[in-house]
Amino acid sequence: MEILLVILMGLxxxxxxxxxxxxxxxxxxxxxxxxxxxxxxxxxxxxxxxKGQPPVIDEAAKVFTDIYAxxxxxxxxxxxxxxxxxxQSFAIVLLKxxxxxxxxxxxxxxxxxxxxxx
Amino acid sequence: xxxxxxKTATSYLLPxxxxxxxxxxxxxxxHPGGGFVGGLIASIAFVLHGFTYGTENTxxxxxxxxxxxxxxxxxxxxLSMFAPVLLGLPVMTGLWIDEPIxxxxxxxxxxxxxxxxxxxxxxxxLTILFTITQYNE
Amino acid sequence: MINNxxxxxxxxxxxxxxxLLFFWRRTVAQRIISIAxxxxxxxxxxxxxxxxxxxxILVMQAANWEAPFGITFVAxxxxxxxVLLTSFAGLAVSLFSAAxxxxxxxxxxxxPILHFLLMGLNGAFLTGDIFNLxxxxxxxIISSFVLLTLGGRKxxxxxxxxxxxxxxxxxxxxxxxxxxxxxxxxxxxxxxxxMKVPLVGHRILVDVTAIFFILGFGIKSAVFPLYFWLPSSxxxxxxxxxxxFGGLLTKVGIYALFRVFTLIFIPDDFIRTLLIILAVxxxxxxxxxxxxxxxxxxxxxxxxxCHIGFMIGxxxxxxxxxxxxxxxxxxxDMIIKTNLFLIAGLIRQQRGTMNMEKLGGLYAEYPRLSLxxxxxxxxxxxxxxxxxxxxxxxxxxxxxxxxxxxxxxxIIIGSLVTLxxxxxxxxxxxxxxxxxxxxxxxxxxxxxxxxxxxLLVTPIAFLAFIxxxxxxxxxxxxxxxxxxxxxxxxxxxxxxxxxGKS
Numbered sequence: 130m131e132i133l134l135v136i137l138m139g140l141x142x143x144x145x146x147x148x149x150x151x152x153x154x155x156x157x158x159x160x161x162x163x164x165x166x167x168x169x170x171x172x173x174x175x176x177x178x179x180k181g182q183p184p185v186i187d188e189a190a191k192v193f194t195d196i197y198a199x200x201x202x203x204x205x206x207x208x209x210x211x212x213x214x215x216x217q218s219f220a221i222v223l224l225k226x227x228x229x230x231x232x233x234x235x236x237x238x239x240x241x242x243x244x245x246x247x
Numbered sequence: 248x249x250x251x252x253x254k255t256a257t258s259y260l261l262p263x264x265x266x267x268x269x270x271x272x273x274x275x276x277x278h279p280g281g282g283f284v285g286g287l288i289a290s291i292a293f294v295l296h297g298f299t300y301g302t303e304n305t306x307x308x309x310x311x312x313x314x315x316x317x318x319x320x321x322x323x324x325x326l327s328m329f330a331p332v333l334l335g336l337p338v339m340t341g342l343w344i345d346e347p348i349x350x351x352x353x354x355x356x357x358x359x360x361x362x363x364x365x366x367x368x369x370x371x372x373l374t375i376l377f378t379i380t381q382y383n384e
Numbered sequence: 385m386i387n388n389x390x391x392x393x394x395x396x397x398x399x400x401x402x403x404l405l406f407f408w409r410r411t412v413a414q415r416i417i418s419i420a421x422x423x424x425x426x427x428x429x430x431x432x433x434x435x436x437x438x439x440x441i442l443v444m445q446a447a448n449w450e451a452p453f454g455i456t457f458v459a460x461x462x463x464x465x466x467v468l469l470t471s472f473a474g475l476a477v478s479l480f481s482a483a484x485x486x487x488x489x490x491x492x493x494x495x496p497i498l499h500f501l502l503m504g505l506n507g508a509f510l511t512g513d514i515f516n517l518x519x520x521x522x523x524x525i526i527s528s529f530v531l532l533t534l535g536g537r538k539x540x541x542x543x544x545x546x547x548x549x550x551x552x553x554x555x556x557x558x559x560x561x562x563x564x565x566x567x568x569x570x571x572x573x574x575x576x577x578x579m580k581v582p583l584v585g586h587r588i589l590v591d592v593t594a595i596f597f598i599l600g601f602g603i604k605s606a607v608f609p610l611y612f613w614l615p616s617s618x619x620x621x622x623x624x625x626x627x628x629f630g631g632l633l634t635k636v637g638i639y640a641l642f643r644v645f646t647l648i649f650i651p652d653d654f655i656r657t658l659l660i661i662l663a664v665x666x667x668x669x670x671x672x673x674x675x676x677x678x679x680x681x682x683x684x685x686x687x688x689x690c691h692i693g694f695m696i697g698x699x700x701x702x703x704x705x706x707x708x709x710x711x712x713x714x715x716x717d718m719i720i721k722t723n724l725f726l727i728a729g730l731i732r733q734q735r736g737t738m739n740m741e742k743l744g745g746l747y748a749e750y751p752r753l754s755l756x757x758x759x760x761x762x763x764x765x766x767x768x769x770x771x772x773x774x775x776x777x778x779x780x781x782x783x784x785x786x787x788x789x790x791x792x793x794x795i796i797i798g799s800l801v802t803l804x805x806x807x808x809x810x811x812x813x814x815x816x817x818x819x820x821x822x823x824x825x826x827x828x829x830x831x832x833x834x835x836x837x838x839l840l841v842t843p844i845a846f847l848a849f850i851x852x853x854x855x856x857x858x859x860x861x862x863x864x865x866x867x868x869x870x871x872x873x874x875x876x877x878x879x880x881x882x883x884g885k886s
Binding site for chain 1: 519522525526529530538539541542546548549552553560562564566567568572
């Protein structure tokens, strides 16, 4: 299980960075998404994966009797996913507006010459 | 989209999905679920309606623009976050009533916070998606 | 112990922002609420600072979960003075925005987002939990994306794409670092980390994690190889937004670097050398960029990069004197950079352009205003006894003590270049005769009513006054930075305050 996740994480990071190096805006966006997912899996992995009960304790009990899953990595990933969702949807809207404005997907066309500054 | 199957299914699915989203919202305290997931399910219901009948009709069905939900939800969440301050407890401390209410269960400030999150998520998701679709039209 | 007071600067901004959302599209009400909200936050920040100064570190455990399990909010002298300076800048920008931002932008939620941004800044300064710091960073960058793109001019959107891509990348690095840190220590509370990280046996793994933090915060604070997004985006938004960005957004990265590298990772020789090399290169590239730019805001953007190097250098030297110098510079820089961009906005209102070739004759037309601006520019250069002068003395002293002559040379070059570009700007914009050009747009500032004029000039005068105080009342600031530096060198009071034990 761990080794699978490690490979998956490496793939996601590598693919994300590769995509970031491309000149297309859409690929930039995909790269950002892949990197974000890679980071999430990294947290999941480093939080030590255990097969166990959800960490909710019975009202009568004082200590855990079963093996339980560490809730913190899950909380972190959930937060990161929510934040990523917000940022990515904003990025999609932004890139779409840019595309409509300059009618190109190439990041190199994003340079207004300096004389046009106000 | 012109498809009888989709239209028929949507008219049944919309209320069921909304009800399901409320169920997910309420069970969120001790089980998987909560405001964020519930809000996503509720917005999926409206997005499905938008697919079938067009965004204009969905907006008409909702009466108010979903963006209205954002300040309302934020205000609710903020108030329930800072209600404990009035009792001299740290921010975000859970306040609970003593006796559970039938069907809903235990009611506390965390529930109102989740309700606020639920509203904000519906508002944000629908505003973003409707803006993108109307941009195309 | 319950200290809800310390979260007040965050709550007040949140309430202001939510209230502003209810006044969507009513721009007059929004302006009033925004100014009132910023003013209340300023009062709260002053109260917080005096409390922390008198009573020591304040701690609040959110939701009453004990540290290290819950999210802790901590106000020590460092964070409370950052909150105080942010509130000064926030009030100034609120005032300036009321007259200096187009109505159309206000109708699309300029003010609520501004307050969310300020809330994020205050939250980032006050949190004592590394993951919570990440969340506040995300609040900051989402708000800054919106502020940067509001209005949707072509240049703005182009700047926003670069800004967005690199800042998201920075967040991912930061998140990766947090993941690794959790993996090796199993905690996220900064005070707890401060105790557990030194005990980790695998030092190389700790260094690798530290590098991830340098990368993440380095992109955010525009350190040498990672600064490209800053000069290509900061000249595009309205000046009020650029003021917040230039004065505060890069500084929150610096704050995080200082916090993480004095509390969690105590820099070893490798990290110190790395930081000093980065600082030297940052100062040099920033100053060379500033020389060639002929647009006021582009030039100021490069000056931001240049002066970031001073602070990173101070951190890299890592002695009490060096930290004092870097912190003093940080305080001076937050106020002065905010003010510079506000001044650029004022010049834009007066002349319709920020190109130095097309500007001129401002001194003949507005002599008193020009003198006010001259105070700010002199403070920036560091003419004794104004505010830019004192921190450099400490930095030099620390540099000579540790024998880092290259850093000293870089700081001297950076200061000289600042002097050169600012005096050239003064000559071009204020003393030179205005170029004879019939196409130049009319003076919008002249036609404004007295109320709007006051709204534009008051914040500049207010911040200039604070800069003057930082310069002339340097002994008080020195007392503050000395206390912060000693708290940084000895973190046991911080750890004890958070965890409730030694």
